[in-house]
Amino acid sequence: MSKKLVLNEEVVATNVSVESREQLLNFMADILKKGGYVKDTYADAILQREEKFSTGLPTEEFGVAIPHTDAIHVNEPMICIVTLKEPIQFFEMGNPDGSVEVKVVFMLAMKDSDTQVKLLTNLMGIVQDKHLLKEIYEANKEQLVLLINDTLWKKI
Numbered sequence: 001m002s003k004k005l006v007l008n009e010e011v012v013a014t015n016v017s018v019e020s021r022e023q024l025l026n027f028m029a030d031i032l033k034k035g036g037y038v039k040d041t042y043a044d045a046i047l048q049r050e051e052k053f054s055t056g057l058p059t060e061e062f063g064v065a066i067p068h069t070d071a072i073h074v075n076e077p078m079i080c081i082v083t084l085k086e087p088i089q090f091f092e093m094g095n096p097d098g099s100v101e102v103k104v105v106f107m108l109a110m111k112d113s114d115t116q117v118k119l120l121t122n123l124m125g126i127v128q129d130k131h132l133l134k135e136i137y138e139a140n141k142e143q144l145v146l147l148i149n150d151t152l153w154k155k156i
Contacts, residue, residue: 007148009141010035011080021088022047025067028080028107037078037109045069046107056090056100060130062137063100065090066123068108068116077115079152080107081144083137104137122152 011031018024029043049069057064082105092098106123110116126132136147 005077005079007079007081007145007152009145011037011078012082012141012144013080014083014139014141014144015085016082017085018088021050021090024082024084024088024105025050025107028067028082028105031080032078032107032109035078037074037076039073039075042069042073042109045073050090054091054093054096056092056102057127058092058098058100059127059133061134062087062103063090064127064133065100065102065105066108066120067105068110071111071113071116074109074111076109077111078109079119079148080109081105081136081148082107083139083144104133119152126151 013031018027025046026043029038029046032038033042046067046069050067055066057066084103087101087103090100090102092100108116108119110119126136132151136144139147
């Protein structure tokens with residue numbers, strides 16, 4: 001990848017209240033669209049992909065979701081991060097019969113599969129680090145941006 005990704009506060013929202021997974025995914029896609037990172041087709045593509053291949057991951061304290069879709073819906077690479085006041089139910093990745101109460105969502109908008117694979121690998125490291133994940137969940141926008149810029153991007 002030619003330039004380093006840098007997260008900024010415009011793509012982060014903390015302590016968000018939503019009523020459904022669909023509302024959450026549309027909210028996050030809209031953040032990315034307003035920033036010019038994704039195309040008009042992105043929100044529908046995210047919703048369709050989540051129906052077929054759910055992205056909920058159980059962790060010790062609360063669930064995490066990593067919704068993403070094809071690069072054709074992306075203008076510029078970015079990630080949108082939202083922490084939720086109350087959990088939203090996602091289906092478990094790889095187990096459509098299981099559900100996960102999600103409180104942290106990392107929505108990916110990547111232009112190439114190599115970067116997406118590296119990003120997903122780094123995200124899995126965060127998901128498996130219960131202390132870092134708790135820090136992310138409890139952070140305000142400014143703290144969250146600093147945490148992610150210090151941990152997630154360093155190997156991409």
